[in-house]
Amino acid sequence: MTTEKLFKVNGVELWAETFGDAADPAVLLIHGASASMLWWETAFCAKLAARGRYVIRYDQRDTGRSTTYPVGEPPYAMSDLAADAIGLLDALGVERAHVVAQSMSGGTGLHLGVDHASRVASLTFVSTTTGDDELPPPSDDFPRFSTPDFGDSAAVEEYVVRAIEAESAGVFDEAAARVLVRSDIARATNFEASLTNHYAMKFDGPQGGGFGELTMPVLVVHGSRDPVFPLAHGQALRDAVPGGKLVVIEGAGHGIPEPLWEPFLAALVEQTDAR
Template sequence: MTSETLYPINGAEICAETFGDAADPAVLLIHGGSASMLWWDSELCGKLAVRGRYVIRYDQRDTGRSTSYPVGRPPYSMRDLAADAIGLLDALGIDRAHVVGQSMSGGTALTLGVDYPSRVASVTFVSTSTGADGLPPPSLPHLERPDFDDPAAVEEYVVRSIEAESAGYFDEAAARDLVRRDMARARDYEASLTNHYAMAFDGPVNGGFADLSMPVLVVHGSVDPVFPPAHGETLRAAVPDGRLVVLEGAGHGVPPELWDVLADALSEHTASR
């Protein structure tokens, strides 16, 4: 495990951390909207590293220690976030990586796979969606946006959001610890909770899901309230020769109880590519 390092990439500072041997196949973990690298838990990263993978987690713009922008005015789009991922691979001296995109960052992973195919060995979509018409909508309770001058209220808001998304797997103490660490690292936590949803969601230039030329794995919770299971099934059907791993009882994301399931699936998916 390396220490966190800030890299100058595309006019921004991007904070990243690596696990394992740089000689092993690289796995680039990209978490979803508002989520810093901490949401890829270090224990999960370690599980992948001991399976012979060089694991990279990082703070996208407006999360963690990476560059932050005025609230509601992000000067970047999803294509820019994909370009940042390529810039990070360049900074680390990595020619090709296995890309894992969770939730919102499934769009970033798609852009990487379609627009930068020579840099992507495989793609894994975790808890995400094609965004196709007719798919079931989220089934989440309404939570009032907090007063960002009240850190306790902000903490409570994010913890309750995690609870709503987690279905049967929810550990309040662990969630609260994650949120407190996340808030402490962020340059501007209000920007973290705002700007990814205010950016332009431009898609890839060179095609869509059907144009992915590398192996594709889809990982989806069986009771995901954000993207109900039909989203995962539709995504698997949209990509050539896609494989679907259903996480039984899981909501939106991968709980600690299923980290070994994810690590095994990723280890198999990224072998001999």
């Protein structure tokens, strides 16, 4: 069963959708910067739920239908986004969840794992980084895009589609990307804020330490061809976590596209066995 609902959490409104049976192990999916819950595709969530998981996806602040703020003026920090995730679990009656955090939201996952460890059954980092200065920069051929005219919806769509293509490292379905982007634009309260505000928030760190303080099982999933955070970032993240495990998705770029879902789903199912 699938349901989408508005939750009032920490003084903000968050839209969330659940898949599967609430009696199954809960998996909280947190996508990266600017991405609404639609970026955890419905078919992916349904496949994970069909394997015995209670799947939760949601719009973080400044994405989708959730609370949004003036462009360039987000009054929150990454720790607030982590507190939102805990508030959402509270609202759903979930005591502990397996957290899956992608790209920039790896920082949110770190906050959850360190400062809210009792609520995190396991932690999976997807296409993310420790942020260490000595790690390699984005690929030399990764394009730099000019900010689009937000008054021109076609230009905005093209901007995001081309960004998806650049991150895909060759595994790219343009028709599917356009459907996603159009749906996201149509659904967003303020799409310009969605593309802007996560980069302008305060990036604070957990109060209780860093990656070395994580005590729950930690899985790192990384594409072999990630042009944003080359594979060395995933390897460094694995090494930074006590007992960390790395699964490399061959052929994947920054994120895991549908043709490569199967090894990702298999890894998640193994990681999120009831604990």
